Amino acid sequence: MSAPNDIILFHYSYSPYARRVTWYLTLRGIEYAQCIQPPVLPRNDLTALGVNYRRIPVMSIGRDIYCDTRLILQKLEERFPNGGLGARKDDEKAIERLLEKWTVETPLFSRAAALIPTSLPAMKDPKFTKDREDFSGRPWSKDALERGRPESVAYMRSCFDLLETTLLADGRDWILKTVKPSLADIEAIWPFDWLVEMKGSMPASVVSEKQFPKVYAWIQRFRAALRAAKSTGPTPVSLKGAEAVKLIVSSEFAEPNGGVDANDPLGLKEGMEVEIYPTDSGFTHRDRGRLVTLTAREVTVALRSRVGDKEMRIHVPRTGFRVTKVGGGPTGSSML
Ligand SMILES: N[C@@H](CCC(=O)N[C@@H](CS)C(=O)NCC(=O)O)C(=O)O
Incomplete structure (x- = not known):
């Protein structure tokens, strides 16, 4: 089994957020694999990858894991620019x-x-x-x-x-x-x-x-x-959890790190141990890792998979998520 275009979408069919992504892929005819998840926790396949984020959908491309449909759709637009659905003007x-x-x-x-x-x-x-x-x-x-x-x-x-x-x-x-x-x-x-x-x-x-x-x-x-x-169009390839995990941990990264913006208002430095989590819901499920990307639109941490002990990179959008330095410090707390 393989994942076409290295894309694996973790979702369940009646998730309205996941449909944003499946519709996009369908309308574009982009081939992908899916790994259907239970509607409630635990989600052992994501845990095996080291992912604590608890929302659906999650998309992997190789060992890069993208959370939140806002970022997922942006990444797909960038990765498949020919025939993109995004506005031009x-x-x-x-x-x-x-x-x-x-x-x-x-x-x-x-x-x-x-x-x-x-x-x-x-x-x-x-x-x-x-x-x-x-x-x-x-x-x-x-x-x-x-x-x-x-x-x-x-x-x-x-x-x-x-x-x-x-x-x-x-x-x-x-x-x-x-x-x-x-x-x-x-x-x-x-x-x-x-x-x-x-x-x-x-x-x-x-x-x-x-x-x-x-x-x-x-x-x-x-x-x-x-x-x-x-x-x-193509029908998505369905993968069992264990197959998806095996494919992901044995693949390469899909993109290089984006670097840490020295001008970012949080003042965080590359390599710092941080936690990332959404601020609206699901905020008790936090991903802790080494900060590798902090830009105006994205935050990425590197952490290790539980199965295979491989470095994984978890990407989230810059807004709607909090990034805190582990052990406190200037960004360790917030009123929101
Ligand atoms: N802002 C997120 C929201 C995702 C979200 O809330 N998804 C719902 C499913 S539709 C969810 O995760 N619910 C809780 C769960 O399934 O654990 C996104 O755009 O992906």
Whole structure:
């Protein structure tokens, strides 16, 4: 077994974040391997690689491990520049990046997630709810979820409205008036597609095809484009955990280190022992290693895999993650 293009995506199929990446790969026809993960911890395959980060998806290219879809999509755009889906003009790039920030970095997705019907089997499974308590750092309560629902419906309605009355208002097929879906469509569509697919997430009297015909039609077009790309494109190679781990630890690095910016506001130095972790959720799962890259857009630490004792490099985006020097010091604490 091998991984086409050395890419292995660790995910589970109903992760809306993972779909951002699988859709991108499908629309581009890029071959890859996948290693399906359980929806709750433990995730032994990632642990074997030395990865503590607990969110999904994670992508490896050789011994470089990329966390967070913002960084994963950027890396794929750079690694496969011919036929990339990213915008070319500055104002279009701005729309694309602002859409990424809107859907990934604002409360939008947690509002969407608050609309998961509490009648879904997973929501009644104590293993799942306990796992998500640990993830969010907040106690799980069906009553609190039900009480918060009307506010979240109102929040999401305003998001549907924004798309209906601005970006899609003139009847265009795709956000940047492209002939096919572009990265801007992926950046925008994923939470909306997820909610529309999830029966019972929103009352039809408030959010439906009737109130938001352009958003619903855009979602249908996007799904059709994906179906078409899937029917002609490559099927991902499925790897078992042990196979994926073996392939990764015996491969090379995909890219050189990016260096540590001497001007970075944190004042950290190359080679320092640091911890990296997300600031919004899953923050108790930290990766500790030697700082090898610190730039305006990325942080990378080198650590060793548990299986095979090989150096691995864990990459995360520069924003939405905290980097702290092990043992304290100037960056060892924060109020946030
Ligand atoms: N900002 C992250 C968010 C990823 C995220 O929150 N993923 C969800 C799955 S959709 C997750 O990891 N949930 C907890 C889990 O699966 O352990 C990204 O863009 O990749």
